[in-house]
Amino acid sequence: GVELDPQVLIISFMTLVIMLGSSVISPVLPLLAQEFGVSYAGAGVLVSAFAMGRIPSDFIGGALVDRVSPRLVASSGAALVALSAALSALAPSFSALLWYRLIGGVGSALFTITAMAFLARTVAPQRMGQAMGFYQSMLLLGVSFGPSVGGLAASLAHSLRAPFWVMALLSLAVTLIGFRWIGEFPTTPAGPHTSVSAQTSARAALASLLHDQTFGFVCVLTFLIFAIRSSTQLNLMPLFAQEELGLSESGIGMVQSLCSLANFFVLWHAGRLLDRIGRRRVTLPALWVTALVLLAFPWATTLPRLIGVSVAFGVVLGYLAPAPAAIIADLAPQGAIGTVMGLYRTAGDIGLLFGPAVVGWVAGHLGFGAAFAGAAGCTILVAALGLSMRETLTSRQVTTEVLPAVEVEEASS
Structure with a gap:
């Protein structure tokens, strides 16, 4: 449980x-x-x-x-x-x-x-x-x-x-x-001397985090997840369903709801999997499968197919979506968690802002096939980038048990 x-x-x-x-x-x-x-x-x-x-x-x-x-x-x-x-x-x-x-x-x-x-x-x-x-x-x-x-x-x-x-x-x-x-936040269990140097050490840890390849990858990944979810589920899929299948608003709403439901039901399992087998082993396979599902959308020209592909999209996003937040929480130095979370959310919101516009433009000028293929191509690129990502779960888990103060060094290594 x-x-x-x-x-x-x-x-x-x-x-x-x-x-x-x-x-x-x-x-x-x-x-x-x-x-x-x-x-x-x-x-x-x-x-x-x-x-x-x-x-x-x-x-x-x-x-x-x-x-x-x-x-x-x-x-x-x-x-x-x-x-x-x-x-x-x-x-x-x-x-x-x-x-x-x-x-x-x-x-x-x-x-x-x-x-x-x-x-x-x-x-x-x-x-x-x-x-x-x-x-x-x-x-x-x-x-x-x-x-x-x-x-x-x-x-x-x-x-x-x-x-x-x-x-x-x-x-x-x-x-x-x-x-x-x-x-309130629990106070960091590293003794009374932290209050003076906490800001400085947090700043140093933040600086090294910005040069961290894994952190950079997670920001790109977050941008991608937000961009793809908003452009596909909320923009491309409804337009595609209306133009290619002639679905009504309520029909489109039903397909979107099934996609969200599928997403909802796997999130719990995805979270437990992230804790059990690690962040990397969940993230990378989920990215490759996301690309495949995106490529399957143009083929979904009947309602059963569209429902199938949309549900698959919901499932694979469910495995992909909690990963970045967990990785960011692993990496964030104690005194700068808010700042790091802010950077992570900024990457996502920029994706949310530009994703639908760019993908919508491609669909309007080059057709749905090109738009879905473009989204899949971006996903494959990010998956390739992710090959250099390191596992963040174990490195912190071992040290936190013994000495919480090690976290800052862990995050910066």
């Missing part, structure tokens, strides 16, 4: 609620943009505004978590999301809505970074894969159920703005839970 620390459960539950809140508005965003008389591209900008708010805040939030109380950063983040949702519900114009979405992105980044830094800081390395797997499964659950809750709220209240109020209430609940339940 899986034994998880109560703090992991609380953080994961809060993430579920905040992600539920953030995705509640996804069905109404494009419609609201049209209500303001904006084009499809304008509606796309509305989605990107959230990511634009996140990218600079990832790094700033990470640095904050290392210096300020995690309880304060997480609660402030959730409060900003609540504020952004309430303001969006009352937005008088499209430009105002854009600014409010940007604020939401900042809040979302602050909350997410704190949650991940907290897990990296409090969970033992031998349990990190499981903790990250569970955390991501809760995140996914929130993202998956949000749109249906939002659609329901909009139709019950006969208003496109109703989902924003749902989001505001959910985020407010998380703000209060965070203030009440999030603890």
